[in-house]
Amino acid sequence: MLRVHDWDRVWRTLPLIFLGVATLVAVSDSPAPPRDRAVTVALAAAAAAWHWWMVLAHPHWPERAPAPMAIYFAVFAVLAWVLFSRHPVYGLLVLACFPAAFATLPGWYAYLGVAATALIGVGGPSALLGVENSWSVTSALIGGALAAFIGWSIRALEAEVERRHAANRALESANQALENSNRALESANLRLARLGEENAELQGRLLAAARQTGVAGERGRLAREIHDTVAQGLAGIVTQLEAAEEAANDAEAVRRRLAVARSLARESLTEVRRSLDDLRPGPLAETRLPEALSELVSGWSAANELPATLTVTGTARLLHPEVEVVVYRAVQEALANVARHAEAGKTGVTLSYMEDVVVTDIRDDGVGFTPSETGRSETGDSGAGSGGFGLTAMRQRVVRLAGNVEVESAPGQGTAISVTIPAIPAAAERETP
Structure with a gap:
C-alpha cells in the first residue's frame, strides 16, 4: 500500500540524513590514513x-514489491554494519535502520528488519557469543523491542488515519452523489413543469378532437342502426309487396304477404325508436341471446319461405349486452343478404359458446361469389358475405369489440360468414363503444 503521509517521507529520507552527518563526522574526526x-x-x-x-x-x-525491498534492506544493513565497524559514529546509520525497516519492508518482514538492526547494533552475530557483552546485548534487545513497538504503534495509527480518510472520501462521494441527485431532481421538476404546460395545451386539443370524434361516432352508430332496422325492414316490406303483386290472383297469398309486410313495418318502427334511445334490440330486451336468435331465424324462415335452422353449442351464458347486440346484428345482416342475393335453398346458423370467445357461423348453399374480387364482398352482389354497407357495419361493430369477421365463398358453392368475439361476461364493466 503506497503511503502518502509526511512522516513516512521523513522516514525514507532519514537514513540519508544520518548517513551524511555520520560521514562528515567520520571524515573530519578520524585519525585513520x-x-x-x-x-x-x-x-x-x-x-x-x-x-x-x-x-x-x-x-x-x-x-508492494517484497523481494526488491528485502534485497535492499539486506544490502543496506550490511553496509551500515561495515561502516559501523569502521567508525562508531555510523551508529546513527544503524539507528536509522529501525524506521527504514517499517518504511520499506511490508507486513511482518519489518519486524525481522528490526531484529537484524538490533543484531548489528551489538556488533554482529559474533557479539552474541561473548558473555562480557551481555549488557550490550540486553540493551540492543530492549532497543529493538522498543523500536518494534513504536513501529507497530505508528502503523496502527497510519491504518486508522487511512480508514478515516477512506470514510471521508466515501462521505464526500455520497455528498457529491446527493448534490447530483438534487440537481437531477430540480431538472426533473423543471421538465415536469414544462410537460404540465404542454399537457394542458394537449388536453385542450384532445377535448376538441374528442368532441369531433364523438359526433362522427354517433353518426356512424345511427347509420348502422338505421341500416339494421329501417333499411332491412323496408327491404323486407318491398319483398313482401312484390310477392303479393305476383300472387294477385291468390287472395290468401296476398293477405299473408300483406300481414308479413305490416308486421315488418311495426317491428322496424319499434327498432327505430329503440335505436334513437340507444337501447338494446327489442328481441334482446327481455330474453337471452339463443332465444332471440331462434325467434330471428324462425321469423326470417317464415317470411322468406326458406328453411333455416339454429344450432347452439357449448354452455349458453349471459354475455355483456354489447357482445350480444353485435352477435344479433351480425346474424340479422347475414340473413338479410341471403334473402336478397344468395338464391339459397337452405341456411344454417350456429352459435358456439367457447371458453374465451363466442363464435357465430352463418352458412347458405346459394350461388356464392369470389371474395378476392375487388369490391365483391362490399358491393353486394351475392351471398351472406355481401351487402355493401351491411358488411362494413358488421365489421365495424365486431372490430370495436376486438373480434374479427371471416368470409368464405366460391361461385356455385355457397357462402359462410364466421364472426368471432371475445366472450365478455355480463358482469364485466366495459365502456360501450
Whole structure:
C-alpha cells in the first residue's frame, strides 16, 4: 500500500540524513590514513546511492514489491554494519535502520528488519557469543523491542488515519452523489413543469378532437342502426309487396304477404325508436341471446319461405349486452343478404359458446361469389358475405369489440360468414363503444 503521509517521507529520507552527518563526522574526526577515509566515504556513497535508487527513486516499491525491498534492506544493513565497524559514529546509520525497516519492508518482514538492526547494533552475530557483552546485548534487545513497538504503534495509527480518510472520501462521494441527485431532481421538476404546460395545451386539443370524434361516432352508430332496422325492414316490406303483386290472383297469398309486410313495418318502427334511445334490440330486451336468435331465424324462415335452422353449442351464458347486440346484428345482416342475393335453398346458423370467445357461423348453399374480387364482398352482389354497407357495419361493430369477421365463398358453392368475439361476461364493466 503506497503511503502518502509526511512522516513516512521523513522516514525514507532519514537514513540519508544520518548517513551524511555520520560521514562528515567520520571524515573530519578520524585519525585513520587518507586511504581508509576514502574507503569509508566510498562505502557511505554506495549506501546513499543504494538507498536513493531502491527507495526514493522508486516510491512504489516499498510494501508492494517484497523481494526488491528485502534485497535492499539486506544490502543496506550490511553496509551500515561495515561502516559501523569502521567508525562508531555510523551508529546513527544503524539507528536509522529501525524506521527504514517499517518504511520499506511490508507486513511482518519489518519486524525481522528490526531484529537484524538490533543484531548489528551489538556488533554482529559474533557479539552474541561473548558473555562480557551481555549488557550490550540486553540493551540492543530492549532497543529493538522498543523500536518494534513504536513501529507497530505508528502503523496502527497510519491504518486508522487511512480508514478515516477512506470514510471521508466515501462521505464526500455520497455528498457529491446527493448534490447530483438534487440537481437531477430540480431538472426533473423543471421538465415536469414544462410537460404540465404542454399537457394542458394537449388536453385542450384532445377535448376538441374528442368532441369531433364523438359526433362522427354517433353518426356512424345511427347509420348502422338505421341500416339494421329501417333499411332491412323496408327491404323486407318491398319483398313482401312484390310477392303479393305476383300472387294477385291468390287472395290468401296476398293477405299473408300483406300481414308479413305490416308486421315488418311495426317491428322496424319499434327498432327505430329503440335505436334513437340507444337501447338494446327489442328481441334482446327481455330474453337471452339463443332465444332471440331462434325467434330471428324462425321469423326470417317464415317470411322468406326458406328453411333455416339454429344450432347452439357449448354452455349458453349471459354475455355483456354489447357482445350480444353485435352477435344479433351480425346474424340479422347475414340473413338479410341471403334473402336478397344468395338464391339459397337452405341456411344454417350456429352459435358456439367457447371458453374465451363466442363464435357465430352463418352458412347458405346459394350461388356464392369470389371474395378476392375487388369490391365483391362490399358491393353486394351475392351471398351472406355481401351487402355493401351491411358488411362494413358488421365489421365495424365486431372490430370495436376486438373480434374479427371471416368470409368464405366460391361461385356455385355457397357462402359462410364466421364472426368471432371475445366472450365478455355480463358482469364485466366495459365502456360501450
